[in-house]
Amino acid sequence: MKSWKYFMMTTMVGSALALGACGDDSTTDEVENETGTEEAATGDTQDEEAVLEGQVSGDGSSTVAPIMEALVEEYAAVQNKVQVTVGVSGTGGGFEKFIAGTTDFSNASRPIKDEEKAELEAAGIDFTEFKLANDGLTVVVSKDNDWVEDVTVEDLKKMWIEDGTTKKWSDINPDWPAEEIVFYSPGTDSGTYDYFDEVILDEADLVKSATLSEDDNVLVQGVQADKNAIGFFGYAYYLANQDTLKAVKIGGVEPNNETIESGEYTPLSRPLFTYVSNKALAENAALYDFMQYSLENAGDMAEAVGYVRLEDAEYDKGLSTLEGLK
Numbered sequence: 001m002k003s004w005k006y007f008m009m010t011t012m013v014g015s016a017l018a019l020g021a022c023g024d025d026s027t028t029d030e031v032e033n034e035t036g037t038e039e040a041a042t043g044d045t046q047d048e049e050a051v052l053e054g055q056v057s058g059d060g061s062s063t064v065a066p067i068m069e070a071l072v073e074e075y076a077a078v079q080n081k082v083q084v085t086v087g088v089s090g091t092g093g094g095f096e097k098f099i100a101g102t103t104d105f106s107n108a109s110r111p112i113k114d115e116e117k118a119e120l121e122a123a124g125i126d127f128t129e130f131k132l133a134n135d136g137l138t139v140v141v142s143k144d145n146d147w148v149e150d151v152t153v154e155d156l157k158k159m160w161i162e163d164g165t166t167k168k169w170s171d172i173n174p175d176w177p178a179e180e181i182v183f184y185s186p187g188t189d190s191g192t193y194d195y196f197d198e199v200i201l202d203e204a205d206l207v208k209s210a211t212l213s214e215d216d217n218v219l220v221q222g223v224q225a226d227k228n229a230i231g232f233f234g235y236a237y238y239l240a241n242q243d244t245l246k247a248v249k250i251g252g253v254e255p256n257n258e259t260i261e262s263g264e265y266t267p268l269s270r271p272l273f274t275y276v277s278n279k280a281l282a283e284n285a286a287l288y289d290f291m292q293y294s295l296e297n298a299g300d301m302a303e304a305v306g307y308v309r310l311e312d313a314e315y316d317k318g319l320s321t322l323e324g325l326k
Contacts, residue, residue: 052079054286059087060094060107061191062216063234064272066305067132068107071294074301078293082286090214091191095275099123104280104287108273109135109191109234110198126278128325130295130318131310133302136255137195137268138238139248144227147176150249153200153267159183159230160196162205169228177228183210184222184231190214192233199267220245235260236306260308272307281325288326295319 058068065088072084089097091108098106099119112129120127139156141148147169151159155172159181167183169176185206186193197203213219216237223229224244235255238247247255250268259265274294281288295318299309 051081052286052289053081054083054284056082056084056105056284056287056290057087057103058085058094058105058107058274059089059097059103060105060274061091061109061272062088063091063109063135063192063236064107064132064274066236067272067298067301067307068274068294070301070305071297074297075290075293079286079289082290084290090187090189091194092189098127098275098277099125101125104284105274105276105291107132108275109270110194111273112275127275128278128281128321130274130276130291130321131271131314132274132294132298133272133310134260134308135270135272136235136260136265136308137192137232137270138235138255139230139232139250139268140223140238140245141230141248142223142225142227143244143246145229145246147173148230148246148248150252152251156200156250157202160185160207160210161201162207167207167209179228182222182226182229183207184219184229185210185212186216186219186233187212187214195268195270196232234307239306257303257308271310272302278325281322288322291322292319295322 065086068086072086075082075084086107087094087097087103091110094103094106094108095112095116097103099116101123139151151172158172159167160183165171167181168178169181170178185196193206197206211218211222213222216233219231219233220237220241223231224241230248238245238255250265253259253265255265255268260269263269274291276287276291281291295315299312299315302309
């Protein structure tokens with residue numbers, strides 16, 4: 001198995017994969033599990049009976065994308081005649097494609113909304129939710145910021161909720177500089193934005209001065225370059241850039257594997273999902289096989305790219321549910 005920690009370091013920052021922050025369809029990139037010949041060239045052969053052929057398509061969250069990217073790449077060595085494509089249109093954009101029936105599965109960094117469920121029902125698409133890993137949405141500042149170490153949820157509300165004022169660090173804490181805060185946020189089609197909106201903003205308007213981007217690397221680079229900047233995104237993106245970014249503690253708790261898994265890092269700990277078409281699972285052997293492989297390996301891949309694996313019982317539950325949909 002490849003070193004996916006290295007994979008994350010070399011691709012997130014360089015945006016070779018152009019992972020959007022759960023962005024719009026116009027910036028969708030796809031990673032393909034091509035029907036290649038590398039295995040044949042290296043003498044890697046497979047049992048004829050185990051070889052599948054077919055196509056599998058997914059889309060959705062850029063937060064989930066690093067896990068899915070790794071799964072797709074590793075799956076190529078197992079079933080090199082199955083073509084798996086995974087777009088990165090964001091959680092909301094991914095659900096739009098799933099509702100339209102153009103994808104087999106949809107990755108999400110938040111639970112599916114009631115209105116999305118209703119649209120799927122109207123479209124006649126039955127689906128099943130599978131959990132892949134846990135994430136801690138991480139609030140970050142530049143390493144050059146030497147005053148912010150810890151904030152409360154109330155501090156975040158004061159910073160991020162639009163109130164018609166120009167926000168300064170000294171407005172949050174009088175010991176901090178009287179410098180204007182520079183905000184970087186995922187776009188509004190992002191599951192990460194939706195989650196932050198729910199647990200921090202209470203669905204109030206985000207500060208209007210924020211730079212919104214569908215590319216996580218834009219957020220990373222913006223915060224890196226400005227000591228007065230603050231932003232937020234998935235934990236794995238922080239880990240990939242921790243040499244130049246500082247994670248801000250929330251209520252005295254820093255995001256790490258232990259605090260995210262235990263839920264102590266609250267309210268910013270969250271599960272990551274994929275939603276799969278039941279009909280496609282029953283009719284497409286390649287999709288079923290890929291989803292089985294994904295659930296069997298999601299924990300290892302989650303840890304490798306910087307997220308937190310679920311308990312084994314959760315993956316076993318998912319595999320049992322998948323078996324029932326065969």
